[in-house]
Amino acid sequence: MKITNIDELKKISNDIRINIVKTVYNAKSGHPGGSLSCADILTVLYFNQMNINPQDPKADGRDRFVLSKGHCSPALYSTLAKRGYFDESELLTFRKLDSKLQGHPDMNKVPGVDMTTGSLGQGLSVANGMALASKMNSMGYRVYCLLGDGEIEEGQVWEAAMTASKYKLDNLCVIVDNNNLQIDGDIKSVKGLNRIEEKFESFGFKVIPVDGNNIEQLMDSFDVAKMTKGMPTAIIAKTVKGKGVSFMENAAEWHGKAPNEEQVKMALEELEKSI
Numbered sequence: 647m648k649i650t651n652i653d654e655l656k657k658i659s660n661d662i663r664i665n666i667v668k669t670v671y672n673a674k675s676g677h678p679g680g681s682l683s684c685a686d687i688l689t690v691l692y693f694n695q696m697n698i699n700p701q702d703p704k705a706d707g708r709d710r711f712v713l714s715k716g717h718c719s720p721a722l723y724s725t726l727a728k729r730g731y732f733d734e735s736e737l738l739t740f741r742k743l744d745s746k747l748q749g750h751p752d753m754n755k756v757p758g759v760d761m762t763t764g765s766l767g768q769g770l771s772v773a774n775g776m777a778l779a780s781k782m783n784s785m786g787y788r789v790y791c792l793l794g795d796g797e798i799e800e801g802q803v804w805e806a807a808m809t810a811s812k813y814k815l816d817n818l819c820v821i822v823d824n825n826n827l828q829i830d831g832d833i834k835s836v837k838g839l840n841r842i843e844e845k846f847e848s849f850g851f852k853v854i855p856v857d858g859n860n861i862e863q864l865m866d867s868f869d870v871a872k873m874t875k876g877m878p879t880a881i882i883a884k885t886v887k888g889k890g891v892s893f894m895e896n897a898a899e900w901h902g903k904a905p906n907e908e909q910v911k912m913a914l915e916e917l918e919k920s921i
Contacts (some may be wrong), residue, residue, distance in 0.1 A: 649693045655861045659689040660921045663890045664914060665724035665737055666835035671910040673741040674772075676749070679900040681721035681827040683858070683885040688725040690864040691790055700730040703757040709787050710776045711856070714769020715794035715823065716750040717902070721749050722759070731758035753882060767800025769793065770820060774809050777818040777869045786873070792821045796828025799837045804849065810878040811850030819871045820879040823858065824860045846880040858883025886897060890917055 649655055662685045670676035692698065696709040707857045713722050720740065739745035746755035750764030761772050773791035780787045793803065804832040810818055822842060826833055833839040852874045856867045864883070871879035887901070888894025891913040905913055 647693070648695075650865075652861055653787065655689055655693060657921045658693055659686050660691060660890070662724045662728055663742045664917045665727065665734065666720045667913045667917065668903065668909060669720045669724060669737045669740045670904045672738050674904050675741055675902075676720050676904055677717045677902045678720065678891075678905070679827065679887040679894060679897070679902075680715060680718045680825065681724075682889045682891060684718060684721050684792060684823045685725075685889065686859050686861055686864060686885075687792065687821055687823065687883055688721055688737055690868060692725050692729050692901060694865055695868045696790070697787065698895060699731075700726075700758065702730065703731060706763065707785055707787055710773070710789045711770045712773045712776070712789070712791040712853075713751060713759075713763050714773075714791055716763030716769075718794075718823075719747070719749060719751045722751055722889045723756070726756070726758040728863075729758070732756075742858065752903075756758050756759075764855045766794070766797045767802040770803055770806035770810070773807055773818060773820075774813070774815060777810070777815040778813060780817055781813075781815070786854065788817045788819065789815075790819050790821065792823060795822055795824045795826065795829070795839065795842065796832050798822060798842070799833075799839060799918065807846065807849040807851065814851075814876050815874050819868065820846075820878065820880040822846075822880065822882050823860075824882055825885040827887045827896070827901065829898070829901045831898050835847055843882050846882070851880040852880050854879065854881045856881055858885035859889050888919065890920060892916060 751759040777789040854867045894900040
């Protein structure tokens with residue numbers, strides 16, 4: 647299933663955002679800000695780009711996705727449910743005892759999750775291994791790894807970036823969810839992080855800056871990544887933290903806080919009017 651209609655993809659992305667808000671509210675905990683910012687990225691990957699089959703989630707030749715910023719699991723779970731990996735009603739079990747939908751994704755419990763993540767900075771190393779395996783075994787699958795911009799303050803990310811470049815992993819596509827905020831505030835204030843595009847270029851990546859909340863631009867950037875040979879790709883996706891919910895947008899406080907009853911009502915009303 648490959649959806650190419652922009653309006654249909656926008657509708658799916660909006661539905662995913664609605665489920666993110668409901669999921670975090672029902673659990674009374676979670677990370678809405680970064681989940682909302684990456685909803686368009688996941689929509690394009692799972693509904694337009696990736697070679698996947700929800701009826702066969704462990705197929706050898708499937709494309710892989712690693713959510714390195716694992717705390718944004720509400721976005722991944724909502725996307726997987728929308729794509730048909732499990733029933734959307736299960737989203738209401740998020741973070742509950744005995745639920746397979748825990749705060750960080752577990753590859754041993756959730757169909758469609760290719761890697762257990764949560765400890766920040768480690769996802770790209772795993773994605774490298776997957777991409778190398780694809781080449782060594784002539785499997786032909788692609789690997790996508792979503793990093794947070796605050797997350798790339800971790801040194802292991804850059805060790806992994808060197809490895810990806812050394813082995814010319816042109817079947818690897820890194821996406822940085824560049825929403826400019828992390829748990830303690832603005833990324834530049836916390837760690838002086840800037841010139842992300844130039845950093846990845848210096849590590850030997852094909853770099854594609856893009857509006858990460860623009861469906862059409864994302865589709866084009868992933869198409870360019872597929873055509874890039876001899877080097878890995880890094881899509882630097884400029885996004886809005888809390889995208890789609892006005893009082894959450896560009897507000898660091900919504901990094902890891904659930905809305906209350908009045909706030910969730912306001913958020914859902916906004917999102918339901920969006921499409």
